[in-house]
Amino acid sequence: MIAVVCVDDRGGMLFNRRRQSQDRVLRGDLLALAAGRPVWMNGYSLGQFGPETGDLRTAEDCLDRAGKGELCFVETTDPAPWLERMEGLVLYRWNRRYPADLYCTLPLEDFVLEERREFAGSSHECITREVYRR
Amino acid sequence: MKQGRRALAALLLALWCLLGGGCVSIEISQAGPGVTAAPEDIPAFSGDPYVVLLDNEPGFTESQLTSSSYETYSPLDQLGRCGQAMACVGTDLMPTEERGAIGSVKPTGWQTVKYDCVDGKYLYNRCHLIGFQLTGENANKQNLITGTRYMNVDGMLPFENMVADYVKETENHVLYRVTPFFEGENLVASGVQLEAKSVEDQGEGVCFNVYVYNCQPGVVIDYATGESRLEERTGDEKEYVLNTSSKKFHLPSCSGAASIGEANRQDFSGSREELMNRGYDPCGACKP
Numbered sequence: 447m448i449a450v451v452c453v454d455d456r457g458g459m460l461f462n463r464r465r466q467s468q469d470r471v472l473r474g475d476l477l478a479l480a481a482g483r484p485v486w487m488n489g490y491s492l493g494q495f496g497p498e499t500g501d502l503r504t505a506e507d508c509l510d511r512a513g514k515g516e517l518c519f520v521e522t523t524d525p526a527p528w529l530e531r532m533e534g535l536v537l538y539r540w541n542r543r544y545p546a547d548l549y550c551t552l553p554l555e556d557f558v559l560e561e562r563r564e565f566a567g568s569s570h571e572c573i574t575r576e577v578y579r580r
Numbered sequence: 581m582k583q584g585r586r587a588l589a590a591l592l593l594a595l596w597c598l599l600g601g602g603c604v605s606i607e608i609s610q611a612g613p614g615v616t617a618a619p620e621d622i623p624a625f626s627g628d629p630y631v632v633l634l635d636n637e638p639g640f641t642e643s644q645l646t647s648s649s650y651e652t653y654s655p656l657d658q659l660g661r662c663g664q665a666m667a668c669v670g671t672d673l674m675p676t677e678e679r680g681a682i683g684s685v686k687p688t689g690w691q692t693v694k695y696d697c698v699d700g701k702y703l704y705n706r707c708h709l710i711g712f713q714l715t716g717e718n719a720n721k722q723n724l725i726t727g728t729r730y731m732n733v734d735g736m737l738p739f740e741n742m743v744a745d746y747v748k749e750t751e752n753h754v755l756y757r758v759t760p761f762f763e764g765e766n767l768v769a770s771g772v773q774l775e776a777k778s779v780e781d782q783g784e785g786v787c788f789n790v791y792v793y794n795c796q797p798g799v800v801i802d803y804a805t806g807e808s809r810l811e812e813r814t815g816d817e818k819e820y821v822l823n824t825s826s827k828k829f830h831l832p833s834c835s836g837a838a839s840i841g842e843a844n845r846q847d848f849s850g851s852r853e854e855l856m857n858r859g860y861d862p863c864g865a866c867k868p
Contacts, residue, residue, distance in 0.1 A: 454738075457843035462636040462788055467745045542745065543738045545630070545788070549843035551825070569749035 447512040448534040450476060450485075450519045451550050455539075458546025465521050466544040468494055469567035475575065476519065479536065486512040487519040526551045532580060539574040556580065622761075622771070622791050626858060627848065629735035630774075630792040638775035638789045640755055645779050647753050649673045651715045653722035659765060661688045662725050665709040666757040668779065669747055675716030682706050682719045689726040689767035689806030697798040698729050703808055705732040709758040709772065711740035714747075725760050726768050726806055728796040735792035739774050746778060746786050753779040754786050761791075766803040769794050798849065814851070820868055822846040822860060829855050834866035 453459060454466055476485065477500045484501045486508035495502055505511050509528045512518035517536070518525075525532070535557055537550075557578035567573045621633050649670035654663025667673065685706055694701040707727025710717060717723045727736075743754045756776045760769040771793045778785040795801065801808045820829045821837035825844040830837035837845075848855065852868065862868050 457841065461742070462632075464785065464787065466742060468749055470749070540745075542741050544742045545738045545790075546843075549841075551841050551843055553841070569745050 447486075447509070447514070447528070447531050448517045448536060449509070449525045449528070449532050449552075450517050450536040450538070451525060451552075452521070452538040452540065453550050454542055454544045454546060456543065456546065457549045457551070458544055459520075459524070459550050460522060460548035461545040462547065463522075466546060467540050467542070467570070469570050469573065471565065471567040472538055472570075472573055473499075475565065476517075476536070476538075479575075479577075480517050483516055484512070485517045485519055488522060491519050491521045522548070524548060524551055526553075529553070529556065534580060535576075535578040537576040537578065539576065540570055541572050541574060542570065554578070625793045625795050627797075627846065629730060630739075630790045633773065633789045633791055636788050636790070638755075638757070638777050638787065640757070640775065640777055645755055645777065645782075647779050649753060651710065651717070653709075653717075653720065656722060659688060659767065661762055661767065661769075662709060662722055662760055664757065664759045665723055666755075667710050667715050668753050668755050669710075669714045669743060670753045671747060671751055673715045674744070674747070675712060677716075679712050680718040682724065685719050685721050685724050687721070687724050687726045689803070691726075691806045691808070693808060695796075695799055695808075695810065697810070698796060699733065700729055703728060703796055703799060704806070705729055707732045707736070709760065710756065711736065711744070713740060713744045714756065725772075727772075727794055728799075728801070730796045731771070731792055731794045736772065736774065739776070739788065739790065739792075743776055743786055750778075750780075750785060752781065752785065755779055763803060768801065768803045768806045770803060771795075813849075816851045816853070817849065818852070818868075820848045820850075820852075820855065822848050822855070827860050828863050829860045829868055830863040831866040831868045834863055834868075836863050836865055 458466055480500060484503050486503045488506050488508055489504055492504050508518050557580055559578055561577040563575050564572050623631060646668055649668050649672050651667035653665045691704060693703045695703055704726050706724045709723045743756055747754055754776050759773040761771050762769050771791050773791050775789045777783045777787050798811050799808050800811050819832055821832050822829050823840045823844050824846050
């Protein structure tokens, strides 16, 4: 399973049960990265995606169900407890500060950075995508 | 178009004042019009730049949730202090030009003072109630208060970013209200209440109600005048590193401090007793 997480400058993910931010260009980038592989997510995250999108699979326990080589887009849970299930990580950085009450506490030192790329979002000047493997 | 909306909003605000709604700045001794925070809701500052009020539920009425953009600013009170500011933020209110100079405005309690412990040195910023990125207001004296760097950058800015980016991405509206709290006749606000709710999706995208403290760690502020001084250190005050997740505190030299993730790490200057009172336990390795 390859976890996909969006974070702000302090590793924040969520505030008051709501995502910190969203961006349609980022969603397109994620689907392009998946390149047809299944992308798991929960019902809250699915609400961001339109009907025309790729192989999206929805389950509230998506972190348990995403299989080898499959992506899991995580917005509402700190994925750290699933570290041992992860083959890799895709980290999208908003490069902004938002309020947060849920943080991603994955130890990045347990991963190897393979690629870092910056792109302009639809409402964010610069989003950074980092691809890691275990 | 924006000026027309502002004129209409100002007219409505004036009418509301005439009808007794009140538009003077809020005294901390009583909640003001449409203000959901009461003094007993606001705990003393304990190291976080803001505190959540009323389970993050803003106090807007259904009739206030409109999908037409507007912005209103209260007249200054007899002491020259700002009052409540409110906007229904849409893309049409957002700035299209670079931010201009605001140095000509001297909000109540304004002092130009520098400390080495402050990011950027200057203790005070001319702090927009409704951030420039939301409504493009530059040197509007009804929208600028004397705010600490800490309140401006660590407290208010993240919330403004969240609202601005949501509006830009969705082209929805966010109802946004900022209420400065002045205690008695103080010239510097004790803090500001920020409330926001996204309109078209009934708060699914953005919803918060927080109080942001107008303080600066390491500096003592006289809110009556704006004068300030460095906090005096007593003998038992030291530097510690906190793990806000595990609620352990460490000496800065502890290996346990070095391994704390950025999200859970917080630097602290103060006494051991203060940390214990806040629910923190000493690390068993470095025994701070």
